[in-house]
Amino acid sequence: MPVYNPPLRDMQFVMHEVLKVGDEYKAMPRHAEVDAETVNAILEEGGKFASEVAFPLNISGDEEGCTLNRETHEVTPPKGFKEAYAKYVEGGWPALSCDPDYGGQGLPITVNQCIYEMLNSANQAWTMYPGLSHGAYEALHEHGTDAQKKMYLPKLVSGEWTGTMCLTEAHCGTDLGLLRTKAEPQADGTYKLTGNKIFISAGEHDMAQNIVHLVLARLPDAPQGSKGISLFAVPKFNVQADGSLGSRNPIYCGGLEHKMGIHGNATAQIVLDGAVGTLVGQPNKGLPAMFVMMNAARLGVGNQSLGLTEVAFQNALAYAKDRIQMRSLSGVKAKDKPADPIIVHPDVRKMLLTAKAYAEGGRALNLYCGLLIDRELHHPDEKVRKDSAELVALLTPIVKAFLTDNGHIATNACMQVFGGHGYIREWGMEQFVRDNRINMIYEGTNTIQSLDLLGRKVLGNNGATLKKFGKLVAQLVEEEGVNEKMAEFINPVAYLGDQMTKFTTELGFKGFQDPDEVGAAAVDYLRVAGHLVFGYFWARMAQVALREIAAGNTDPFYQAKLQTARFYFAKLFPETAMLMRTARGGARVLMDTDEALA
Template identity: 85%
Template sequence: MPTYNPPLRDMQFVMHEVLKVTDEYKLMPRHAEVDADTINAVIEEAGKFAATVTFPLNISGDETGCAYDRETHAVATPQGFKEAYAQYVEGGWAALSCDPEYGGQGLPLVLNQCLYEMLNSANQAWAMYPGLSHGAYEALHAHGTEEQKKTYLPKLTSGEWTGTMCLTEAHCGTDLGLLRTKAEPQGDGTYRLTGNKIFISAGEHDMTANIVHLVLARLPDAPKGSKGISLFIVPKFHVKADGSLGERNSIYCGGLEHKMGIHGNATAQIVLDGAVGTLVGEPNKGLAAMFVMMNAARLGVGNQSLGLTEVAYQNALAYAKDRLQMRSLSGVKAKDKPADPIIVHPDVRRMLLTAKAYAEGGRALLLFCTLLIDKELNHPDEKVRKDSAELVALLTPIVKAFLTDNGWSATTQSQQVFGGHGFIKEWGMEQFVRDARINMIYEGTNGIQALDLLGRKILGNNGASLKKFGKLVAALVEEEGVNEKMAEFINPIAYLGDQMTKFTTEIGFKGLQNPDEVGAAAVDYLRVAGHLVFGYFWARMAQTALREIAAGNPDPFYQGKLQTARFYFAKLFPETATLMRTARAGSKALMDTDAALA
């Protein structure tokens, strides 16, 4: 059976020693009183909940999955899921970072980030039920009318109701401009929606009394394409004026998708048969409103892979210390045993360190992004808010694609550490791999994320956003450029930072001549950008560790952090050289292939 220990020490290291979040919060009136003790106490309790309540349900939930009743269209979640959710609500976890105006605790989003990382490690399928609700909350908080907020936000905040995002249809995935679901105005401020949605995570279940569906649909006179999409609230049960539940709305589950992973989550086909909904935001501007939820979901999916990377690494490490096989190439290490533990073998260490480096680099990046969102929402300085928002927009596709690609690699390599036992269900590793695989696909495939990064976020504003991140890299290089002990961390990011401008300009110029050049380079480009970002955070973490060691701190945590940083820069970061070469290879080798693909 797998185990899980919440990585509290590393979370505290990133928050308090690297990012110094409490110093940042002192500049935000809303969070000025939040101190390190509060943060530590909250994440400790969050870790206990994840490890003791949801983690024990992970394997059983995967084995039984959700049950669909064709006659009633009802879905039953795996045994224990509903009870765990009740504990989640009772503990106030749903309200952790929500607005106090609607019953929330008003704590920084950084704490919510830590909570969800641990929930994803413990049980990704379960965590998706409350996770999607938080995205629905954010969308309505940003774009809902006062009446909509009053009706729905208190229930979403408390966790009494959950939320979904209903976008995809059978004939269109990411290309939402093709969607066909119709919304007919009724003359009383409501609309009747008709259509079919697929792949709706947490689309139907028995965990709450109501589900708040956010649905994309077209008005009768809507323009074609993505400029003709509107957003609607379509509750499972109608909500009366006094807030109580009325009759069942004509939106229901038409079946469940049977995916290779996340079996404990109800991935539903949703049928709207004249369901009553209300418009969110302006007509034909639904994508702008939904993007609040979609961007939150993209960061959330990166967090899912971070969680799986961490738990897979933990179990692979424990196994490698215990499993005996062969002798070390450099001589016997365990003289009292018939063979050495496999952790002595270089390639086993490579796999373990890859997972560890990707987990800890991803944690630093996600906590940084979440701190930026806290600043975007709460900082009194308008320029800080604007700069923070721009950096989050730049980093979101990197979080989604780079972390999920890394998560797939890390969980697969952690499974490999187990050898044949990695394929045995009881060890839990094959489930981590299956669950991790979907993260590269949903909320916009990683190829779409790469196009978003290169085409929209970088070339779309002539590299202005990239230059903002480049200034962070340049400041660190200037600060530590003459420190010989930092040279192995600073020199690689300084070199790549210099190369990125030329690299980006070259691809952009070729793209002006032939747009396929951008499409051909985008995936490789995103991984280069991902390594630049990871390299920056690994250099900052190494800087912090070196300072603690120099000050005489005997905690072996800092030596471990330094060694992982050295591995990252020696064995993973150099991938950028190959990626830049393949990105520059151009589109011809891909597009001039009609005979090959005949």
């Protein structure tokens, strides 16, 4: 059976020692009273819930899956899921970072990100039920009418109701301009929606009293394409004027997808048969509200893979210390045993350190993005808010794609550490691999994220936002450039930062002549950008560790951080050279291939 221990020490290190969130919060009136003691206490309790309540249901939930009653269209999640959710609501966890005006606790997003990382490590399939509600909450909070906010937000914040995003249809995934679901205006100001949606995570269940579906649809006079999309709030049960639940709305589950992973989550085919809904935002202006949901979901998906990377690493490390196999190439290490633990072998250590480096680098990036959102929402300085919004927009596709790709690499590597046992279900490792695989696909495939980064976020404003991140790198280089002990961490980041400008300009010029050049280079480009960001945070973490060691701190945590940083820069970061070379290979070898793909 797998194990999970919440990585509280590393979370505290990133938040308090690297990002110094306490100082950041003091500049935000909303969070000025949030101190390290408060944060640590919340994380400790969240870790207990994740490890003691959600984690024990992970394997059983995967084996049992969800059950659809085809007569009633009701879905029953795996045994224990509903009870765990009731404890989650009772503990006030859904309200953690939500607006106090609607019953939320108003705590920082960074704290919420830590809680969700631990929940994703414990049980991604279960965590998606409350997790999807955050996207619905964010969209309604920003774009809903006063009546919609009053009706839905308190219940979403409390967790009494959950939310979904109903975007995809069978004939269109990312290309939402092709969607066909219709919304017919009614005399009372509501709309009746008819159509079919697929791949709706947490789309039907009995864990909450009601489900608020946010549905994309077309009005009768809507223009073609993405300019004709509107967004509607469509509850599972109609809500009465006094807030009580009324009749069953004709939006129901027509089938459950049979999936590779996340079996414990109800991925539903949703049928709308004249379901009553209300318009969110303006007619034909559904995309802005949709992207509020999508951007929240993309950061959430990166967090899912971060959680799986961490738990896979923990289990692979424990196994490698215990499993004996052959002798070390450099001589016997365990003289009292017939063979040495496999952790003595260089390639086993490489697999373990790959997962560790990607987990800890991903945690730093994930929490930095949470801090950027806190600044964007609550900092009193308008320029800080604007700059933070631009940076988090730039980093969102990197969080989604780089962290999930890394999760794929890491979970597979950790399964490999187990050898044949990794392929056996009872150890839990193959489930981590299967569960992670969806994260590279949904909420916009990683190729879509790459196109978004290079085409829209970088070339779209001539690299202006990328230069803002480049200034952060330059500040660190200026601060530590003459420190010999930091050279092994600073020099690679400084070199790549300089190369990035030339690399981006070159791709932009080629893309101007032939747009396929952007498509051909985008995936490689995002991974290079991901390593630049990771390199920056690994250098910052090494900086803190070196200062603590120089000050006489003998906590082995800091030596471990330096060792992991050295591994990252020596074995993972150099991937950027290959990626830039393949990106420069151009589009011709891909597009001039009609015979090869005939």
